Amino acid sequence: MTKFLALVSVNLRATLNAMRFGSRRKGNKAERLSGFGALVLLAVLGLYISGVYSFTFGSQLAPLGMINLIILIMPVIAVSFGLMFTIFAAQGVVFGGKDNDLMLSMPVSPFSLMLSRTLALYVENLVFTVFVLGPAGVAYLVFGGAGGAGFFVVLMLGAVLLSALPTLFSLLVGYVLAWVSSKFLRRGVLSTLLYLVFFLLLMAVIMRLSFAMGDLSRYAAGLQDAFTGWGLPFLLLEQAACEGNLLSLLALAGLCLVTFFLVVWLFAGRYKKIVTSMGARKARSDYKLERLSASGHRAALLKKELKRFFGSPAYFINSGFGLILLAAGGVACLVFRGQVEEFLALVQGLVPVVPVLALMMGFFLSTVLFTAPSISLEGRQLWILKEAPVSCGEIFLVKAGVQMLVTLPCLLVGVICAAVAVGVDPGSTVVLLVLGALFSGVMAQGGLLANLFLPKLDAPNDTVVVKQSASVLVTMFGSWVLLAIFGFGYVFVLSRLGETAGLLIVAAVCALLDLVLWRLLATVGVKLFRGL
Structure with missing residues (x-):
């Protein structure tokens, strides 16, 4: 019984401490406090x-x-x-x-x-x-x-x-x-x-x-x-x-x-x-002597990131499920266009359609967390990436670029289908797409910066990293705070300028944040990465 209780204690502590802020050297009290973050999140949800x-x-x-x-x-x-x-x-x-x-x-x-x-x-x-x-x-x-x-x-x-x-x-x-x-x-x-x-x-x-x-x-x-x-x-x-x-x-x-x-x-x-x-891994028996193909270091990094994303179910679903919902939601609006039109007729004049679409798009994109656990997922193999003949800026560019590469097609499908279903004009549709792309850039770079500040390189498996690490929690809640600021700012200030002008100002703020985050990655982020 003593051995079993010790095993239960170890496994429960591993689960609770999965979302530890900072390093182990900060003390047991800090570990215990941050370890309950996952349970608090579940309780609130x-x-x-x-x-x-x-x-x-x-x-x-x-x-x-x-x-x-x-x-x-x-x-x-x-x-x-x-x-x-x-x-x-x-x-x-x-x-x-x-x-x-x-x-x-x-x-x-x-x-x-x-x-x-x-x-x-x-x-x-x-x-x-x-x-x-x-x-x-x-x-x-x-x-x-x-x-x-x-x-x-x-x-x-x-x-x-x-x-x-x-x-x-x-x-x-x-x-x-x-x-x-x-x-x-x-x-x-x-x-x-x-x-x-x-x-x-x-x-x-x-x-x-x-x-x-x-x-x-x-x-x-x-x-x-x-x-x-x-x-x-x-x-x-x-x-x-x-x-x-x-x-x-x-x-x-x-x-x-x-x-x-x-x-x-x-x-x-x-x-x-x-x-x-x-x-266990099954050995191949069909090896053939062929000419090897060569590619650049950026292409190799990109291939590695894409392979990890699509090859890990926990990473794919937890980090990319919002994109699935975004694309599927847009297609569903188009398929059930009749029901959507009936609903819009009931709320006509009460709800601004384009800003609501922008808010829903932002919420789905806020759940896209490719970069938030990407450094932590390197784990014990991080030294290979650090010793590779590539600069930190190129590593950051590829990691953020993978999130953008996967996000943009889903964004196009979801927004265009939803816009057609609710009758949004082409100009407003373009504004929504630009806003979505810029906000996705904020998510990609913000998640990467959060992971550099809050790495977790000793997780027992990928599931712990993508579901319960501190960087994922900070990125997700930070994006929700940003959405709330945009929402309240639009309702109380920007709506007076008109829908298009208000959304363009929000897009301009996202563009400014993209520049600030990239500058932080190029300075503070590089120092943090080299110190890992």
Whole structure:
């Protein structure tokens, strides 16, 4: 038991300290404070999502006398988002950890090692689930739900049990995708494609659920019946919390915990073989003597960055998913142009279309974080890049250029399709494209500068770097602050000059920021890079 508790402590500390600000020499207190950043972010996100949806659903369900449905809907959202957050960690932390050789050589059982790593994922899901079901419970009571304090206690116990489900699903899906990708030479690209297909399917399900929830009065009557079968855990939670049925709570505990430990035990029996096969590489036998091709150093750096981006599922999805949503959102607006026109007719004169499009475009681009973890992803191989016969400026140019190279095609597709769908004139469309390109430059250079200030070169895997490193958090929240400044500045000042003039001023500010950031990279950034 002592060895197992030590393993759990190590894995939990590794998860919490993944977002450490600065170096280890700043002291344990600084590490502990910054280590909770990922959990705080999950908690805030859970509170926001649940606060918005729970009270919206409650206002529609209360007049129908079906307030209990909140306790069915919100757990589904918690499990779905929890699966999205931990599926990469399951493949990276559980099956693809760089310390597998060391951990497997220690005098501990594979089951203890497997369980300790899986519990680290469980903690992430637990935090998110608790902060989703908490506001849901408050909304249930505010809109007339029965049960009082007893209801809330049972609901929190249900959250503890239900958190095992997304952990279990992420473990299974992560293993299947990792196993399939390990059988091919281009495992990175294939794994990225598989993750992309999975996430698109999951997002399609979530979007369909959101559309169904748009008018609950039409779907509420048959919604509970729709949970029959696949939704048994959610029905058990609803019966336990809303009806005070303790047998349902015991059944939920058995369903979640027994299945969870059984799957972990089955994986543990073949854990050494699994992680060994995942790390093995298939040798080629079709080598041919051919003339070697040569290319410049910039082309080599560009190829390396593109290969890393498209070859790492965690990097691709977490850093580029906003681009997928930007392009897919624009195409969806064009496909469903009729519904878009109906909506615009309802809000005509109330909402300025072009500025709203600019804000939505900026939000999607603010989630594009290629450069924020790019230095950290070099890891132990950073010395190779530093010793290469290329200047720091060329390295920065290539890293920022890759983000721009991938961003611009998605920007063109998304903005042009959306502009055509809502009837934006060509001049305003060009302004949106210019603004998007300049803001993307701010994101690329700002993320790179943040990573130079807050590097993390000792992460156990890529997942930790792209999901939980401090530079990613600073870049993302910094971009949101910048968007808020632009938004309020436009509403209170620039809108008086007209839409086009206001957006051009915002674009000019972005251009100025691009110049300032490039100057900082050429001076401060070079010193920071040489000191790594």
